[in-house]
Amino acid sequence: MALGIAYFTFAVVSLLATRGAHGIAAIWPPSGILLATLLIVRRRSVWRFAIAALVASFAANFLTGADLYVSVGFTAANGLEAVVAALLLRRRSGRRVSFVDPAGLAAFFLASLVAALVSAGVAACIAPQAGRAFILSWFSTVWLGMLLVTPLLLALFELLVSARQAVARRDVLNLIAIIICTAVAAGATFSQTRFPMxxxxxxxxxxxxxxxxxxxxxxxxxxxxxxxxxxxxWDSGPIFLIRGSHDSRLLFFQFYLLSLFVSALPMATLLAARDRLRVNLSERIRLLDQAEAAAHIGHWRVNSVNQTIFWSPQVFRMHGLPEDRPPSLEQAIGLYHPDDRAVVSQVVAEALSSGQPFAFEARIVRPDGAIRHVATQGERDYSSTDDAIGLFGLIRDVTEQIEARKVLQDARDAANRSAERAMALASTDALTGLANRRRIVEYLDATLSDVADGDAALSVVLFDIDHFKAVNDRYGHDVGDEVLKRVAASAIEGLRSTDLIGRYGGEEFVIILPRTDADTALQIAERVRSRIEASRGGAQPRVTVSLGVATTQGDDTGHVILKRADVALYAAKDAGRNRLRLAS
Known part of the structure; x- marks a missing residue:
């Protein structure tokens, strides 16, 4: 009902205000009203609104003097123009038509043009005397109605359904000022016929x-x-400076309005697109700043021609500097730790000359004296505006990573030391500090594998302390332990750096002599025996040792060669102790 009343009212006013010789108004706002309605309402409600508009159109045409046949035909033409434009626009973009998008404005312009041509063609078939002037006048009238009224109604509808709770007072006052200024300018222009204003x-x-x-x-x-x-x-305005008929002046006025539309609306669309791009760019910059702050990453660019430097906000925060005073290239390098400045300068110079990507880690010193570790990477860059060669890169605050890396390295070193101590404890005799039985057996097996691969012979010396049980019984186990340590130390003095000595168990010791034949093994064993015999330990008793020497034969295993050395050891004891014997 509201659409029908509005359509009828504007139709009657338009026909009576500027009616031409063919019964055509200068502008046909109802076409814009109906098109805006068809674009706003849901698809299933379109025909209800279309019927209301058709009834209003028929009433307006019939009541303003058109006969029944012409009223029906003009009504069909008026309804068809809005339906055609709506179908074309809905097919392209659904219900929403964007006038802030140049493509959307162009689509609306073309759709309304096609619809106006279709409407003019239908009206020409109905009108009693439809010549070229009639078709052109109808076409321009309908087209102007859609071009001027539809965007206004759609814009007002967008304001009504906007998510904002209220329109800003400043915007309302701005629109009121626009209406007043336009009314004053248009009134001054069209109220006189002397000047072409x-x-x-x-x-x-x-x-x-x-x-x-x-x-x-x-x-x-x-x-x-x-x-x-x-x-x-009212026969007023600069249009009447044109010599011609009323219809000629009407046609001129229509094309004048069309020129206003073609001049202003595309500019408004481009400005809206610019503002939208500006908002999007601002939002992207804001999100970029947030992302850089969260990731502790900043970006920078150096113009090598004028030595200017650009820093993102995060780079300023890293350096602890205010954003309103960007440093020069020399000052930026001066912010690095004195020990790192030469390296940074060299990297920058090489990047500018070679054009190769670069990366380095260095330290910066903040104004408060705090030292931050940063990782920088970049490459040579050409500005899109001045083609000046420069450098573009990223800088990342890695202080926490460096500190975490140091803590991790310290923990790793401590773990390695603990592992080494554990390994040493697992392979060392706690009393004497010599290799324990496990270590002796492992080393012997490994050395025997070298002998099997063609290395020189290997010899083993097995010895124990003579009458050690008597020492423990007479002096006690504490003194016995000290004697064991003294014997171990004395034996080491008689060995080479390549030899390994270990405590095999109790008072029994084993010496492994790699790449050693029997003669050399006997010499070393004698040197060990004599040093032990000559050793002194204060109140400790003097002790001697008996030694059995065995050299590898054939495919001896560790067990076999130790068994042969043990037999030789007992042979030395049977011979009177404090002596050595070579296994057969």
């Missing part, structure tokens, strides 16, 4: 677009169209 409203519309965007431009054009239409009906 049609350029004045165009200037005001341009200002309206700059101040109020798309909505401001559309409202300003509507005001100009309304005042100009009234002036045309």
């Amino acid at each position: 049609l350029f004045v409203p165009m200037m005001v519309i341009v200002v309206a677009v700059l101040r109020g965007g798309m909505l401001g431009g559309i409202i300003s054009m509507i005001v100009v169209a309304a005042i100009g239409s009234l002036a045309l009906g």
